[in-house]
Amino acid sequence: xxxxxxxxxxxxxxxxxxxxxxxxxxxxxxxxxxxxxxxxxxxxxxxxxxxxxxxxxxxxxxxxxxxxxxxxxxxxxxxxxxxxxxxxxxxxxxxxxxxxxxxxxxxxxxxxxxxxxxxxxxxxxxxxxxxxxxxxxxxxxxxxxxxxxxxxxxxxxxxxxxxxxxxxxxxxxxxxxx
Amino acid sequence: xxxxxxxxxxxxxxxxxxxxxxxxxxxxxxxxxxxxxxxxxxxxxxxxxxxxxxxxxxxxxxxxxxxxxxxxxxxxxxxxxxxxxxxxxxxxxxxxxxxxxxxxxxxxxxxxxxxxxxxxxxxxxxxxxxxxxxxxxxxxxxxxxxxxxxxxxxxxxxxxxxxxxxxxxxxxxxxxxx
Amino acid sequence: xxxxxxxxxxxxxxxxxxxxxxxxxxxxxxxxxxxxxxxxxxxxxxxxxxxxxxxxxxxxxxxxxxxxxxxxxxxxxxxxxxxxxxxxxxxxxxxxxxxxxxxxxxxxxxxxxxxxxxxxxxxxxxxxxxxxxxxxxxxxxxxxxxxxxxxxxxxxxxxxxxxxxxxxxxxxxxxxxx
Amino acid sequence: xxxxxxxxxxxxxxxxxxxxxxxxxxxxxxxxxxxxxxxxxxxxxxxxxxxxxxxxxxxxxxxxxxxxxxxxxxxxxxxxxxxxxxxxxxxxxxxxxxxxxxxxxxxxxxxxxxxxxxxxxxxxxxxxxxxxxxxxxxxxxxxxxxxxxxxxxxxxxxxxxxxxxxxxxxxxxxxxxx
Numbered sequence: 001x002x003x004x005x006x007x008x009x010x011x012x013x014x015x016x017x018x019x020x021x022x023x024x025x026x027x028x029x030x031x032x033x034x035x036x037x038x039x040x041x042x043x044x045x046x047x048x049x050x051x052x053x054x055x056x057x058x059x060x061x062x063x064x065x066x067x068x069x070x071x072x073x074x075x076x077x078x079x080x081x082x083x084x085x086x087x088x089x090x091x092x093x094x095x096x097x098x099x100x101x102x103x104x105x106x107x108x109x110x111x112x113x114x115x116x117x118x119x120x121x122x123x124x125x126x127x128x129x130x131x132x133x134x135x136x137x138x139x140x141x142x143x144x145x146x147x148x149x150x151x152x153x154x155x156x157x158x159x160x161x162x163x164x165x166x167x168x169x170x171x172x173x174x175x176x177x178x
Numbered sequence: 179x180x181x182x183x184x185x186x187x188x189x190x191x192x193x194x195x196x197x198x199x200x201x202x203x204x205x206x207x208x209x210x211x212x213x214x215x216x217x218x219x220x221x222x223x224x225x226x227x228x229x230x231x232x233x234x235x236x237x238x239x240x241x242x243x244x245x246x247x248x249x250x251x252x253x254x255x256x257x258x259x260x261x262x263x264x265x266x267x268x269x270x271x272x273x274x275x276x277x278x279x280x281x282x283x284x285x286x287x288x289x290x291x292x293x294x295x296x297x298x299x300x301x302x303x304x305x306x307x308x309x310x311x312x313x314x315x316x317x318x319x320x321x322x323x324x325x326x327x328x329x330x331x332x333x334x335x336x337x338x339x340x341x342x343x344x345x346x347x348x349x350x351x352x353x354x355x356x
Numbered sequence: 357x358x359x360x361x362x363x364x365x366x367x368x369x370x371x372x373x374x375x376x377x378x379x380x381x382x383x384x385x386x387x388x389x390x391x392x393x394x395x396x397x398x399x400x401x402x403x404x405x406x407x408x409x410x411x412x413x414x415x416x417x418x419x420x421x422x423x424x425x426x427x428x429x430x431x432x433x434x435x436x437x438x439x440x441x442x443x444x445x446x447x448x449x450x451x452x453x454x455x456x457x458x459x460x461x462x463x464x465x466x467x468x469x470x471x472x473x474x475x476x477x478x479x480x481x482x483x484x485x486x487x488x489x490x491x492x493x494x495x496x497x498x499x500x501x502x503x504x505x506x507x508x509x510x511x512x513x514x515x516x517x518x519x520x521x522x523x524x525x526x527x528x529x530x531x532x533x534x
Numbered sequence: 535x536x537x538x539x540x541x542x543x544x545x546x547x548x549x550x551x552x553x554x555x556x557x558x559x560x561x562x563x564x565x566x567x568x569x570x571x572x573x574x575x576x577x578x579x580x581x582x583x584x585x586x587x588x589x590x591x592x593x594x595x596x597x598x599x600x601x602x603x604x605x606x607x608x609x610x611x612x613x614x615x616x617x618x619x620x621x622x623x624x625x626x627x628x629x630x631x632x633x634x635x636x637x638x639x640x641x642x643x644x645x646x647x648x649x650x651x652x653x654x655x656x657x658x659x660x661x662x663x664x665x666x667x668x669x670x671x672x673x674x675x676x677x678x679x680x681x682x683x684x685x686x687x688x689x690x691x692x693x694x695x696x697x698x699x700x701x702x703x704x705x706x707x708x709x710x711x712x
Contacts, residue, residue: 104438110633
């Protein structure tokens with residue numbers, strides 16, 4: 001168990017009671033520039049005292065988790081796999097608490113319903129499914145460099161072109177009742 | 179139970195052994211023209227001896243089911259609801275066999291994984307999630323009057339503009355190994 | 357695809373419209389005597405014109421499916437796996453229509469919610485989970501040679517010691533409004 | 535949002551990195567004596583630095599959450615409901631982080647797969663399903679005053695008659711590699 005093997009990870013972190021949960025969704029592979037965006041966003045989420053939620057895998061998920069983890073934030077992951085049938089790369093090394101579902105793609109629905117705000121970064125069909133589930137469930141989505149989807153976006157799907165803009169939108173969304 | 183109340187529905191139907199399952203996905207509301215497309219496609223699916231799979235609700239789901247049911251086809255539906263917590267309109271009157279999940283949006287994943295071919299007609303975010311899950315799972319999708327999604331479509335997502343074209347694509351896909 | 361490869365399986369079957377769905381649940385391994393019970397029950401379900409639902413795997417699931425299939429019945433299976441990540445033995449050779457979930461154990465919930473009556477035969481923890489989910493959802497359960505569970509059984513959990521008794525209870529349950 | 539309304543809940547808590555997750559499962563109704571057991575167990579889990587996971591509802595779930603929350607522990611809950619279709623009593627007032635699934639009973643599977651150890655207290659069919667799913671997935675279960683289940687228990691299902699015994703078993707299980 002990681003619990004036993006990483007005594008140096010036992011440093012304490014501080015979590016705000018009833019924190020906001022911010023989801024960061026994206027592919028398990030991405031260009032370096034995208035990974036750096038994800039890492040910076042994860043770091044900024046932790047510094048704001050929010051909990052980070054990802055799908056727990058590689059690529060964008062891992063980069064965001066690393067950013068939050070190293071900044072002392074709490075990192076949750078909803079995994080497609082379980083302990084009996086593990087999946088390579090899940091959870092990544094920067095996950096504090098892993099939620100095991102064994103439900104494969106159906107865990108995308110949980111990723112979409114749980115966060116107070118979802119940030120989608122780049123991504124493929126899995127990320128598109130998470131955006132769609134989020135919007136069906138009134139979870140606001142900030143889409144950073146994500147493929148456009150030809151549906152009326154409405155006020156809950158916000159396109160973003162930079163980390164700075166993404167964080168400004170996040171702060172705006174969380175500054176008022178969702 | 180419908181079983182008891184509809185003796186005149188007890189007429190026999192014929193189902194081919196190991197039939198193809200064709201999914202028809204779309205919104206619970208749609209313009210009349212779209213509903214007529216859905217009805218015609220359901221009818222054509224039944225006449226080819228395929229089993230129809232829908233989400234079991236109103237709108238496109240009901241229109242396709244009606245077309246298939248009245249043509250003597252077998253109509254399956256994977257419902258978001260269950261018997262203990264029923265949802266108005268589920269299953270619609272043209273469902274032969276209802277699969278109860280109680281899983282809300284997570285049933286979209288089953289709708290996407292089960293059919294040999296999925297036909298998406300019009301639709302909103304729920305339909306987009308089903309298209310995305312299908313393409314993640316290598317289920318071919320014929321998209322009739324569905325919003326474009328700005329990702330590389332690849333060979334498994336086929337845009338269609340008419341019922342005739344949709345059926346030609348369906349026959350082509352099912353004529354060779356999937 | 358099986359569809360193409362088994363032309364001799366293309367014989368027609370007859371399914372009653374809005375049929376009853378009877379679930380048969382049990383382990384993927386079982387003694388020969390239990391498998392023979394399962395086969396006979398599957399056969400009897402088909403001869404009554406009901407649709408058989410199983411988990412689609414080996415052991416009790418396969419034996420019941422074989423009984424129903426060879427008697428000309430329609431056999432459905434809700435699989436824990438999907439086409440992209442297939443699981444050895446799923447679906448077994450006697451499944452007409454496979455519902456792919458990819459949800460591992462969560463598909464047990466669907467097995468429990470969908471049938472009008474569930475027959476549990478022998479079985480391990482997976483079967484116990486299906487019995488528990490069924491009773492939570494008011495699905496009547498006939499338990500044939502299944503481990504007792506130390507909860508008040510109530511009228512919906514019926515212990516049975518023989519195939520004959522199981523079928524008598526099934527007919528009784530389906531003869532009146534569920 | 536609770537986040538905004540409870541500024542006095544914003545006190546900081548300390549969570550050990552890569553903590554153990556201990557699940558406490560039980561019914562949404564229970565006698566007072568059982569609730570007191572649950573509260574004491576939740577409190578003890580928090581004092582050991584473990585994260586508490588429950589189903590997020592009333593009864594045993596709420597009592598355990600209250601015990602852990604008031605002792606400064608981190609309380610997670612995997613809910614059957616979601617924000618769009620809320621369910622009365624979910625999440626209870628002592629949940630720090632709610633995982634929304636909208637999957638009804640299928641969330642029991644997640645409750646069973648996620649914790650390093652599950653403690654079942656009293657409970658009905660829902661709890662039985664969680665015990666069964668846990669044992670299918672090699673999650674150790676300590677069953678306090680829970681109905682016996684007539685299957686070979688094996689080493690992973692441990693009957694307990696008191697809070698003290700339950701905690702002794704918990705400490706023993708977490709003192710060695712799981």
